[in-house]
Amino acid sequence: MAQKLLFVCLGNICRSPAAENIMNHLLLKENLGDRFECDSAGTGGWHIGALPDSRMRSAAQARGLTFVGSARQFQAEDLQEFDLILAMDKDNYRNILALDKEGKFADKVKMMCDYCQTYSDKEVPDPYYGGADGFNYVIDLLFDACGGLLKTLK
Numbered sequence: 451m452a453q454k455l456l457f458v459c460l461g462n463i464c465r466s467p468a469a470e471n472i473m474n475h476l477l478l479k480e481n482l483g484d485r486f487e488c489d490s491a492g493t494g495g496w497h498i499g500a501l502p503d504s505r506m507r508s509a510a511q512a513r514g515l516t517f518v519g520s521a522r523q524f525q526a527e528d529l530q531e532f533d534l535i536l537a538m539d540k541d542n543y544r545n546i547l548a549l550d551k552e553g554k555f556a557d558k559v560k561m562m563c564d565y566c567q568t569y570s571d572k573e574v575p576d577p578y579y580g581g582a583d584g585f586n587y588v589i590d591l592l593f594d595a596c597g598g599l600l601k602t603l604k
């Protein structure tokens with residue numbers, strides 16, 4: 451059965467859909483698409499149903515990638531449903547575990563940057579209120595972290 455990965459940020463329109471799409475890109479490239487299932491969610495519910503942010507989609511398009519998705523809010527059931535849950539920052543991590551009322555699922559919740567191979571960032575910075583550079587940086591950082599995650603999972 452496919453291993454289920456969930457990427458989580460705040461709004462589910464910038465960082466976590468980027469992580470989901472980049473991970474799917476790497477999985478397809480390595481012919482591992484049938485071994486893993488990727489999804490993403492936001493701890494907040496402001497953007498439910500929205501496509502990834504247009505600035506994130508432009509940054510992706512410039513590298514020949516098309517980011518798809520429709521934002522949804524993280525739910526307590528996701529803790530049961532997914533095998534590995536990857537938080538983009540410490541707030542996301544705390545908000546995910548706040549829904550783990552019985553403290554059963556902490557082992558499957560990790561920080562995305564734990565898998566970085568080259569970058570020394572501890573969190574994926576929120577690009578929402580910044581300029582294009584921030585979106586490009588997030589993509590570079592997530593390529594590094596998704597590559598490391600894939601190596602760990604293989």
Ligand code: 4NP
Nearest residue numbers: 459460461462463464465578
């Ligand atoms: P994300 O970025 O968590 O990477 O999707 C954000 C998206 C929306 C907001 C904040 C961050 N917001 O405040 O609406």
